[in-house]
Amino acid sequence: MRSLFNKVLLDIAEKNDRIYMVLADIGYGEIEGFAERFPDRFFNVGVAEQNMTGVACGVAMEGNIAVTYSIANFPTLRCLEQIRNDVCYHKANVKIVIIGGGLAYGALGVSHQATEDLAIMRALPDMVVLAPADFAEAEAAVHAMIAHDGPVYYRCGYKKEPALHGGPIDFRIGRAIQVRDGSDLTLIGTGTITYRAFEAAGILESQGVKARVLSMHTVKPLDREAVLAAARETRAVVTVEEHNVLGGLGGAVAEVLAEAGGGVPFLRVGLPDSYIHLVGSHNWLLDHYGFAPQAIAASARRLLEGRQ
């Protein structure tokens, strides 16, 4: 997905000379296309994320679109105050892109696991939070991000993510995409983990449970209508996110459901509120932490049957 992201951004930059990339020495093998094509609009500030974000803000304040780009937590947590005070408070047109959300770089250790990003970015006023599920969403999300006037956080996948959507999609910021319909329960996913929720829905179907699947590619602004419709039209709601269970997609959906009342059975599938120090591949870690499609399906069924 990261290669696709860079290709699409490069294509857009061909037609839009206001797009700048401001990096902090990360992006080997991916960013060279932009750097070579637009040397005047490409800056590597060195290993200095605070300056990267401040410089990007200054670039944006002058009427441009500045894209910061790095992996995992580097362009968010190290420079969070620059994102808050400089970018968001000024509504600066800065796009913060991370490669490898969640456990994508799992075996590299806790420093490289972006597992609180959705919660933290979502808490910032005026920030749009995007986490595309597959290539189709990723491509559409780059266009939407650039078209949006204001700060955007873009959680990009890493590589070889399977296609969630079989055909063309209608991607709009703040509007969930229904991947399949169902009347028994709703699985709501965000980011690349949504594919596993989709697979879980297939398993549930073989067990006679019809699951609706929503791709909530925009965590903020959240598609409240889609959440409320799920609560109204199906009997249980399950969120699935490659993120701490606190404050991310599950938290956002819980806020909507709690305020709406109705008491629909609800479950958050996410990472435990602890650091992941087990060593293993991305897929191994996901399976270990309850994201195997069979495990998601079993959790959903327990919720539906009141056995949770």
Place this chain on the structure above:
Amino acid sequence: MKASDQYRRLAQRIRGYAVKMTNCRSSGHVGSSLSMADIVAVLYGRILRVDPANPRWPERDRFILSKGHAAAGLYGALVEKGFFPKEWIDTYYGDDGRLCGHISHHVPGAEFSTGSLGHGLPVAAGMALVAKRQKRNYRIFCLMSDGDCNEGSTWEAIMFAAQHRFDNLTAIVDANRIQALGKVSDIIDMEPFARKVEAFGWAAREIDGHDVEQIEKTLLAVPFRKGRPSFVIARTVKGKGVKSIENTVGSHYRCIPDEKLKEVYEELGVSDAFPV
């Protein structure tokens, strides 16, 4: 009136406003506002190309106050230049007020909001980058504090600006030698300050930050060297102009109390403009 007399007069009025605003609400940072008054007076009296009738004029010089806590020392200059009505001064820090304690871009004439140190210079560098790449003529001035120079992000920007030869960028440090908990020399001694920033690739000058003629001459000379950003270390006195609080750490926190106001305005020579 000679230009230098005009700067001095403006500086004293800026001090008057700073004393008045901080007194009204018992807020802090009066010492930081007083120390930079002469620099701000020369900037707004001569150096900065700005248009109060059109605060976002695209060709304006960008002035970023990185020491945002000294907003009270900038509001006076902005009101004297006509960026916003005088009545706003009385709303400083107050309920439903127009002016907050740290500088905000919601105030006409204020380029950028700061308040946490170390934010101004990176943003200024970003603006300098755009001016260079898009061949724009505006210049960028960033006024910092001693404390600003403790922040790693400031040094990240210092390295970046030198690397890309942003000679349209000028950083000025209001070096009043006192930071929040004590003397700079006891906390993080910046000396040899000029040699440090020179070694980082900037062209540096040290000046008396209360000598308006020297400030004017220095700021008219930027860039000091082609292809290098300019760094001005302006040696100042915290609380300058009000003897009773000069060179005190307390001036970072305490304002001038009511019973001293009349005497202080007289000391500043601004009693006519600030009746008690």
